[in-house]
Amino acid sequence: MTVGVALLLDLTSRLPRAGASAASAAAHSHPGLSAAAFAATAAAAFSSSGVPLSARHLFGFHGFTVAHCDAGTTAGWNDGSDELVNELNTKILDSMQYARKDYFHNTTKEYPSELKPLFSAFGLKNFTITTLRSFLLYYLPLIQPKPHTDSEDEDDDLLHDAQEKPVDLVTPFYNSVKQIMRETSIVTTRRVLERIVVRHVSQRTAWKLLKDASKSSKRKAARGMSTPQYTYCVARTTFRAHALGVSAAWVVQSIIEVYRCFIRKPSDDYESDDQFFDMNKFRLFGRKIYGITIKSCFSLVLASVGAGIGALVHPVHGQWFGCALGDVAGPIIAIIVFEKMQLPL
Structure with a gap:
């Protein structure tokens, strides 16, 4: 209906010049027609924006109202429209400032995954520490103080013969070598698992595991x-x-x-x-x-x-x-x- 009223006003404005001034004066002499023309034009422009009337409340638009009043009063927005616009601008400005402050204070968390070399277990430092620890683990038990006894019984002779047996140094050596191979294999296997994790899981999960x-x-x-x-x-x-x-x-x-x-x-x-x-x-x-x-x-x-x-x-x-x-x-x-x-x- 508003579009129809707007078209009628447009046709009225296109009348011949002889009656143009009279028609225009007649159209605008009545305040109700002036308000209706303003409301019709605004409604037509708003409807042309592509927002249907039934969905305007979803976008925060409450429509236009026409002031049905006596002469001397012009039609316009609802009462308090200035406060509404100012409040909307204030909210937009506050949200922009909050977003800017939140970006600087709570920046996006990064998850850097630092992979160590695949054969890091064979590095000079790591391999030396592993070797020393393995040899000490199996050779330290051999370095034990001999029990001291003052008795001169026959049991002392048996104890003396037992203490003079040759110490086995080959078996601890083999065990130490096995321990070195085991520890280097564990470290290398871990490096392989780290690369599998980085490749097949999310970046956040990989960062937590590494x-x-x-x-x-x-x-x-x-x-x-x-x-x-x-x-x-x-x-x-x-x-x-x-x-x-x-x-x-x-x-x-x-x-x-x-x-x-x-x-x-x-x-x-x-x-x-x-x-x-x-x-x-x-x-x-x-x-x-x-x-x-x-x-x-x-x-x-x-x-x-x-x-x-x-x-x-x-x-x-x-x-x-x-x-x-x-x-x-x-x-x-x-x-x-x-x-x-x-x-x-």
């Missing part, structure tokens, strides 16, 4: 967390960061058990070859994998708990020491617990 737990503990210590929350956060971060290392150790140990159960020849301890070549080897392999899995789970959980407790002493060194101590104590505690519960492990 982050340095000690540095993360130091950053958390500067946030002023409460003691329970700080301990929980450090333990959770250590659990994620230490998961790949435990997984790598599980993979390497499982491969070793595959070699022992299916490839290596049976030793003399077996009563017959049937225990090696029969279906019992699958049962033996299953028990070995079961025990490795239980020990790995205990190691991961206790390493996380130890890191959370150690971080209370020192954010960096305490976290590292607690993680290492829990990692070593995990398999031992698992054996003790299963022996107390009389369960096979």
Whole structure:
């Protein structure tokens, strides 16, 4: 209807010149027609914008109203339109300022994934530390003080003969070499798992699995967390960061058990070859994998708990020491617990 009124006014304006002034004066002499013309024109322009009348409330437009009043009053927007426009402008300006402030204070978090070299275990520093630790592990028990006795009984002669037996230095050497190969294999396997994680999981998950737990503990210590929350956060971060290392150790140990159960020849301890070549080897392999899995789970959980407790002493060194101590104590505690519960492990 508003469009029709606008068309009628347009046709009226196109009348011949003789009656143009009279028609125009007649059309605009009445305030109601003037208001109707203004409202019709505005409504036609708004309808041409493509927004249907039934959906204008969704866009915040409440339409136009016509002031049905006496002469001397002009039609226009609703009462308080100036306040509405000012309020809308204020809201837009405030939202822009808040967005700008939120961008500078809470910038988008980045997840950098720093991959170490694939054969970092064979670097000079790492390989030297691994070698020294392995040799000390098996050769230190040989360096023990001899028991001193003052008695001159016959038992002393037997003890003296036993002490003069040659010390076996070959077996500890073989064990040390095996330990070096095992540790370097675990580190290399972890590097392979890190590359698989970066390639096949999200960037955020890969960052959590590859982050340095000690540095993360130091950053958390500067946030002023409460003691329970700080301990929980450090333990959770250590659990994620230490998961790949435990997984790598599980993979390497499982491969070793595959070699022992299916490839290596049976030793003399077996009563017959049937225990090696029969279906019992699958049962033996299953028990070995079961025990490795239980020990790995205990190691991961206790390493996380130890890191959370150690971080209370020192954010960096305490976290590292607690993680290492829990990692070593995990398999031992698992054996003790299963022996107390009389369960096979």
